[in-house]
Amino acid sequence: MDASNGGVEHPSAADFEHARVLPEDRTWFKRAVFYEVLVRAFYDSDADGSGDLRGLTERLDYLKWLGVDCIWLPPFYDSPLRDGGYDIRDFYKVLPEFGTVEDFVALLDAAHRRGIRVITDLVMNHTSDTHAWFQESRRDPTGPYGDYYVWSDTSEKYQDARVIFVDTEESNWTFDAVRKQFYWHRFFSHQPDLNYDNPAVQEAMIDVLRFWLDLGIDGFRLDAVPYLFEREGTNCENLPETHAFLKRCRKVIDDEFPGRVLLAEANQWPADVVEYFGDPETGGDECHMAFHFPLMPRIFMAVRRESRFPISEILAQTPAIPDLAQWGIFLRNHDELTLEMVTDDERDYMYSEYAKDPRMKANVGIRRRLAPLLENDRNQTELFTALLLSLPGSPVLYYGDEIGMGDIIWLGDRDGVRTPMQWTADRNAGFSTANPGRLYVPPSQDPVYGYQAVNVEAQRDTTNSLLNWTRTMLAVRRRHDAFAVGSFRELGGSNPSALTYVRELDGDTVLCVNNLSRFPQPIELNLQHWNGYTPVELTGRVEFPRIGELPYLLTLPGHGFYWFSLRAPVGEEP
Amino acid sequence: MDPQLTEYLTQQRWYAGRNRELTDAEPALVVALRDDIDLVLLDVSYDDGPGERYQLVLRRGDNDGDAVFDAMGDPEVANLLLSLITESATIGPVSFAAEPGAELPVGETARVMGAEQSNTSVVFDEAAILKVFRRVMPGVNPDIELTRVLSRAGSPHVAPLLGTMSLDGGPETALGMLARFADNAAEGWDMAVASTRDLYAEGDLYANEVGGDFAGESERLGHAVAAVHATLAAELGTATALFPVETMLERLAAVTASVPQVREYAAAIEGRYRALEGQPITVQRIHGDLHLGQVLRTPETWLLIDFEGEPGQSLDQRRAPDSPLRDVAGMLRSYQYAAFQRLTEGGGNEQRRKQLAARAREWADRNRAAFCTGYAEGGGTDPDAELLAAYELDKAVYEAGYEARHRPHWLDLPLGAIANIVSG
Numbered sequence: 002m003d004a005s006n007g008g009v010e011h012p013s014a015a016d017f018e019h020a021r022v023l024p025e026d027r028t029w030f031k032r033a034v035f036y037e038v039l040v041r042a043f044y045d046s047d048a049d050g051s052g053d054l055r056g057l058t059e060r061l062d063y064l065k066w067l068g069v070d071c072i073w074l075p076p077f078y079d080s081p082l083r084d085g086g087y088d089i090r091d092f093y094k095v096l097p098e099f100g101t102v103e104d105f106v107a108l109l110d111a112a113h114r115r116g117i118r119v120i121t122d123l124v125m126n127h128t129s130d131t132h133a134w135f136q137e138s139r140r141d142p143t144g145p146y147g148d149y150y151v152w153s154d155t156s157e158k159y160q161d162a163r164v165i166f167v168d169t170e171e172s173n174w175t176f177d178a179v180r181k182q183f184y185w186h187r188f189f190s191h192q193p194d195l196n197y198d199n200p201a202v203q204e205a206m207i208d209v210l211r212f213w214l215d216l217g218i219d220g221f222r223l224d225a226v227p228y229l230f231e232r233e234g235t236n237c238e239n240l241p242e243t244h245a246f247l248k249r250c251r252k253v254i255d256d257e258f259p260g261r262v263l264l265a266e267a268n269q270w271p272a273d274v275v276e277y278f279g280d281p282e283t284g285g286d287e288c289h290m291a292f293h294f295p296l297m298p299r300i301f302m303a304v305r306r307e308s309r310f311p312i313s314e315i316l317a318q319t320p321a322i323p324d325l326a327q328w329g330i331f332l333r334n335h336d337e338l339t340l341e342m343v344t345d346d347e348r349d350y351m352y353s354e355y356a357k358d359p360r361m362k363a364n365v366g367i368r369r370r371l372a373p374l375l376e377n378d379r380n381q382t383e384l385f386t387a388l389l390l391s392l393p394g395s396p397v398l399y400y401g402d403e404i405g406m407g408d409i410i411w412l413g414d415r416d417g418v419r420t421p422m423q424w425t426a427d428r429n430a431g432f433s434t435a436n437p438g439r440l441y442v443p444p445s446q447d448p449v450y451g452y453q454a455v456n457v458e459a460q461r462d463t464t465n466s467l468l469n470w471t472r473t474m475l476a477v478r479r480r481h482d483a484f485a486v487g488s489f490r491e492l493g494g495s496n497p498s499a500l501t502y503v504r505e506l507d508g509d510t511v512l513c514v515n516n517l518s519r520f521p522q523p524i525e526l527n528l529q530h531w532n533g534y535t536p537v538e539l540t541g542r543v544e545f546p547r548i549g550e551l552p553y554l555l556t557l558p559g560h561g562f563y564w565f566s567l568r569a570p571v572g573e574e575p
Numbered sequence: 576m577d578p579q580l581t582e583y584l585t586q587q588r589w590y591a592g593r594n595r596e597l598t599d600a601e602p603a604l605v606v607a608l609r610d611d612i613d614l615v616l617l618d619v620s621y622d623d624g625p626g627e628r629y630q631l632v633l634r635r636g637d638n639d640g641d642a643v644f645d646a647m648g649d650p651e652v653a654n655l656l657l658s659l660i661t662e663s664a665t666i667g668p669v670s671f672a673a674e675p676g677a678e679l680p681v682g683e684t685a686r687v688m689g690a691e692q693s694n695t696s697v698v699f700d701e702a703a704i705l706k707v708f709r710r711v712m713p714g715v716n717p718d719i720e721l722t723r724v725l726s727r728a729g730s731p732h733v734a735p736l737l738g739t740m741s742l743d744g745g746p747e748t749a750l751g752m753l754a755r756f757a758d759n760a761a762e763g764w765d766m767a768v769a770s771t772r773d774l775y776a777e778g779d780l781y782a783n784e785v786g787g788d789f790a791g792e793s794e795r796l797g798h799a800v801a802a803v804h805a806t807l808a809a810e811l812g813t814a815t816a817l818f819p820v821e822t823m824l825e826r827l828a829a830v831t832a833s834v835p836q837v838r839e840y841a842a843a844i845e846g847r848y849r850a851l852e853g854q855p856i857t858v859q860r861i862h863g864d865l866h867l868g869q870v871l872r873t874p875e876t877w878l879l880i881d882f883e884g885e886p887g888q889s890l891d892q893r894r895a896p897d898s899p900l901r902d903v904a905g906m907l908r909s910y911q912y913a914a915f916q917r918l919t920e921g922g923g924n925e926q927r928r929k930q931l932a933a934r935a936r937e938w939a940d941r942n943r944a945a946f947c948t949g950y951a952e953g954g955g956t957d958p959d960a961e962l963l964a965a966y967e968l969d970k971a972v973y974e975a976g977y978e979a980r981h982r983p984h985w986l987d988l989p990l991g992a993i994a995n996i997v998s999g
Binding site: 272304305306307308309310313314316317352491492493494495496497500518520526529530 | 684686700701735758759760761762765769770772773776786787788791836872874875
């Protein structure tokens with residue numbers, strides 16, 4: 002930025018040390034296990050009651066031990082925190098409670114030393130209304146920032162764009178008393194949308210990308226990407242101009258920072274989301290990854306209905322993706338599931354099922370953690386995790402779910418799932434040495450889910466704990482690239498409660514059999530393709546009977562699952 | 576006739592003469608499909624009336640004098656039939672024909688699914704299913720006919736027809752059909768039973784509260800059945816007929832004669848039928864034997880299968896236009912069977928059984944209502960309640976006759992339904 006122009010000054014990456022970078026690998030994200038961690042909630046290094054970047058750095062060995070390949074950090078930028086940090090006040094500054102840019106570089110460096118990558122959220126669509134750009138924009142309509150936001154004399158434009166936060170916002174326009182004009186915002190009224198029709202805004206945001214990439218960050222989750230542009234007569238989502246801008250961002254990555262990734266957060270149908278991977282001819286020239294939103298509620302519905310079809314149906318509706326692209330899949334994250342996105346189409350399966358099942362609506366629609374959603378049922382937790390680790394896509398774990406942490410619903414749905422990581426049974430769950438009253442929120446003291454009962458220290462020492470089980474499954478998954486990048490084929494079968502599929506990569510064949518019912522089930526599989534092969538169970542290496550010409554019969558306990566490697570007959574090529 | 580073959584024939588599930596005295600079994604036709612493989616039509620006669628014609632595919636062993644055996648279970652034979660259909664070959668009087676534009680799986684592994692009441696099915700690598708009709712009758716086969724009509728009309732609720740086998744010369748006689756195989760599908764019956772299993776396990780939860788609720792699926796199934804009816808009506812036409820009071824009364828009289836438990840309801844049933852006498856109804860081609868075992872859930876939608884109609888009837892009877900409410904009634908009755916099937920197994924104390932029966936009724940009511948909602952939305956017609964009740968009664972009376980003969984401990988099920996309808 003040109004400061005002489007009455008502008009806003011930003012630092013340059015050259016002002017800081019840079020983290021070491023990992024060897025260039027353009028496909029790492031296709032095989033990675035992601036772990037979403039909130040800086041505030043993980044570890045407090047300076048006893049001020051809030052987690053920070055230095056604290057996270059101190060706990061990297063734990064994530065390495067667990068088997069995590071990449072950490073995803075929700076925004077840690079300077080912010081008034083009216084929207085969990087998604088309301089960014091300064092893209093070039095770290096929230097003071099979390100530390101400094103130097104602390105972030107130290108975290109990156111320490112993570113890279115352990116082979117762990119780090120990505121973070123970047124909100125492209127809007128800024129906080131406290132951002133200096135917006136303050137300049139409202140003060141001086143003809144100044145350098147006058148066109149940084151979408152201003153209008155009327156609130157009548159773009160009426161076809163829906164209001165997303167219908168609970169809090171009446172319109173996408175809000176009147177600004179200073180500039181005496183309306184400004185456009187797709188989300189909260191304190192989050193004005195940037196004006197991407199202004200080339201200077203595009204340049205300014207690409208400068209932000211370059212700043213963090215120069216420091217060594219491995220990628221960005223691009224928040225709310227469908228909404229960058231506005232055009233009259235459209236719903237202002239997924240516009241061609243938005244895709245063109247993402248292609249520009251991708252080109253910066255490919256030309257200057259190969260191996261770094263862009264992950265799109267577009268809460269839309271898979272058929273629409275694939276557009277964000279870009280041109281399949283090129284292997285994909287927009288985002289490398291995108292979240293598969295509808296899969297998660299389908300997994301919950303399938304187990305509740307004891308039927309594979311909620312999952313089979315959405316996978317059948319998911320189009321192929323470019324060679325260099327990958328889905329991100331998850332069971333839980335820091336956000337609630339926004340059901341209105343999943344149920345856009347009235348003829349859709351989920352629409353009618355949710356309408357019929359108030360309990361599903363209540364449970365999946367609000368912010369709960371995995372364990373309480375599954376009533377702390379270990380068998381179901383394992384089944385859900387096994388599905389997450391074996392269905393197509395890179396799994397994203399949510400911090401604390403690996404030990405079965407609970408939520409505190411009385412904190413309100415925003416903070417209920419953001420309580421401190423439960424490290425030990427000691428004071429403050431071992432999260433902080435601050436006076437308990439200073440903690441940003443208290444750790445859970447629930448008799449079942451509280452830190453006295455559920456914590457990392459106790460579970461590390463117990464072989465059959467959820468934590469050690471999760472770690473084993475991550476290790477098993479890592480041994481077979483077929484889980485990550487293999488082809489996917491459902492085997493079907495007459496039992497509707499069985500979900501069975503094969504993941505295959507270069508002759509490495511993994512067979513996954515899941516019983517979605519709480520009752521034991523017999524499952525008959527047509528495995529004629531693998532006549533003569535021997536299924537070897539992957540956690541214990543137990544050999545099962547050889548596959549013959551007849552249907553292969555398996556019995557599974559309630560909510561049971563098997564992962565097999567299919568071993569070719571000796572003396573034959575697989 | 577080879578006595579071993581006769582012995583084999585009489586042991587097959589598709590053999591219809593089990594309670595009769597077989598007097599003769601003579602080949603009416605032998606067509607060599609290959610040096611060692613013959614397609615044989617066997618005329619079977621009895622001492623007490625008309626006989627039947629059966630289709631066999633026989634394979635000779637490599638050496639003279641080796642046994643000849645029915646080779647429908649032999650993948651080589653299955654693949655031979657598939658390639659003959661692919662080539663649209665004609666061998667003697669047997670015509671093989673691929674449907675125009677159909678994509679056939681060639682050289683895939685064949686897997687014999689097993690024998691049904693009237694046919695033997697072979698699946699080719701989860702891509703196609705060949706049904707070879709065992710009992711061969713002259714006349715248009717309704718399964719081929721309706722599957723073809725629906726396939727050509729682009730209905731998403733049918734597994735498309737890929738090819739046929741038939742006999743040339745004389746009246747049209749179907750020998751087999753090849754259709755796309757719905758891989759990754761489950762039968763409606765299995766899904767409904769998974770749902771009721773969940774219900775029974777709870778006992779104190781209502782049908783709309785348990786996780787395995789099936790109402791959403793039932794509604795979509797209603798949609799699918801309505802769509803199939805609409806397509807059949809559009810393609811093959813509709814007509815107006817009078818409510819078939821005589822046919823229903825005949826069935827009632829026959830069942831009342833042999834099942835004394837039906838007698839107490841006979842007058843009330845007759846009253847319901849008579850009330851509809853002379854009422855015009857819309858008739859069209861229908862499935863004819865629709866129940867939860869004749870529908871498949873695929874990842875995309877519901878399919879209707881086996882359009883062959885009621886097995887006990889002649890081909891002409893099965894092809895006669897009928898009220899679509901007969902199909903709807905068949906589905907509604909099937910829901911009751913799915914709900915109560917576990918209770919018919921007996922066991923448990925009286926109080927528990929009462930509670931489960933109440934849950935089962937709720938489940939059946941909920942899913943029947945959801946099916947009707949879907950049917951009305953899908954077809955735009957809300958079935959006339961009185962008319963539908965009559966078709967349900969007719970079906971339940973038929974079931975009473977069947978259960979009394981074959982599964983007496985199930986008899987309470989149709990009797991309960993009859994009591995319920997006539998008192999309603």
